[in-house]
Amino acid sequence: RLRQLPGALLHKPLLTPEELPIICRKSGRFLAQLHRSQEQLRTIQADRQRQQEYREAVQQQYRFLSAYLQDLSDRICQRGQTLQLQYEPKVRIYGNCSYSANGDRCSHFSGIRGNYYIILCDGMGTGFGAAEEGRAAGELLRRLLIAGFPAEYALRSRNSLAVLRELGGCTTVDLVRLQLDTGRGTLYKWGAASSYLLKNGQLRKIGTASPPPGLSVHGRETVDRLSLGGGEVLILLSDGAGEDRLLRTEWTAPEPSPGVLAAAIVEHGAQDGDDATVAV
Numbered sequence: 614r615l616r617q618l619p620g621a622l623l624h625k626p627l628l629t630p631e632e633l634p635i636i637c638r639k640s641g642r643f644l645a646q647l648h649r650s651q652e653q654l655r656t657i658q659a660d661r662q663r664q665q666e667y668r669e670a671v672q673q674q675y676r677f678l679s680a681y682l683q684d685l686s687d688r689i690c691q692r693g694q695t696l697q698l699q700y701e702p703k704v705r706i707y708g709n710c711s712y713s714a715n716g717d718r719c720s721h722f723s724g725i726r727g728n729y730y731i732i733l734c735d736g737m738g739t740g741f742g743a744a745e746e747g748r749a750a751g752e753l754l755r756r757l758l759i760a761g762f763p764a765e766y767a768l769r770s771r772n773s774l775a776v777l778r779e780l781g782g783c784t785t786v787d788l789v790r791l792q793l794d795t796g797r798g799t800l801y802k803w804g805a806a807s808s809y810l811l812k813n814g815q816l817r818k819i820g821t822a823s824p825p826p827g828l829s830v831h832g833r834e835t836v837d838r839l840s841l842g843g844g845e846v847l848i849l850l851s852d853g854a855g856e857d858r859l860l861r862t863e864w865t866a867p868e869p870s871p872g873v874l875a876a877a878i879v880e881h882g883a884q885d886g887d888d889a890t891v892a893v
Contacts, residue, residue, distance in 0.1 A: 667777060673830060681761070701793070709888065716743025718744070731787075732787065732788050732789075734747040735888075746780070750784040789801075801834045811845070848878070848893050
């Protein structure tokens with residue numbers, strides 16, 4: 614009789630005795646065993662899917678490393694050349710709680726070839742656990758960028774590692790790359806809150822909503838190109854920093870200094886019970 618059962622039976626939802634394709638004198642016991650077998654099959658399938666994601670994540674790491682080494686070799690002949698830097702960034706950061714317990718971690722630093730970076734990582738939740746997740750994500754990105762990894766590869770390496778460690782959704786990332794020789798900029802977002810450009814008292818939203826990194830090896834960051842002109846101010850916000858308050862505020866030209874602006878946004882708009890950080 615068992616040979617008469619179709620294999621598709623393992624993939625069907627829970628059955629009643631009347632739905633069985635054969636007559637069974639002990640349908641209750643048979644259904645209980647069938648349900649156990651269905652659960653085992655789901656576990657096997659989920660494990661195979663995880664193993665496939667792990668393989669793809671490791672393959673991604675090797676592809677990024679290969680492209681990075683190729684880029685290094687292509688630039689050997691440029692080692693004696695120096696860029697003429699034309700711009701100097703002014704970055705100010707303000708948070709609503711002590712640095713050690715703040716799940717929002719922000720840093721800014723110089724990279725190679727006239728690049729300058731600002732990173733804002735928002736760890737999930739609050740307290741020291743969120744602070745450690747935000748710190749680890751930011752430190753990994755900082756080391757990769759200082760070493761010369763392209764921003765896209767650095768972000769996707771972070772995503773692959775989050776998949777391998779099963780830390781999907783633990784942090785969001787804002788990454789700004791400024792080219793100090795041309796004034797151009799690029800804003801990369803992965804699950805982070807919207808950012809804003811402020812100029813002549815007008816706010817313009819930048820960045821689109823996306824899932825946080827670590828959910829899938831096939832995830833991608835969103836990218837927005839910037840050309841920061843005179844008087845333009847870029848504002849990065851963690852999700853607790855009071856976006857609504859920022860939008861309701863009427864700004865008058867000239868805009869306040871970066872430090873004053875960051876402090877004002879946090880002090881008047883931060884949400885209770887959540888870490889809030891603003892980088893201007």
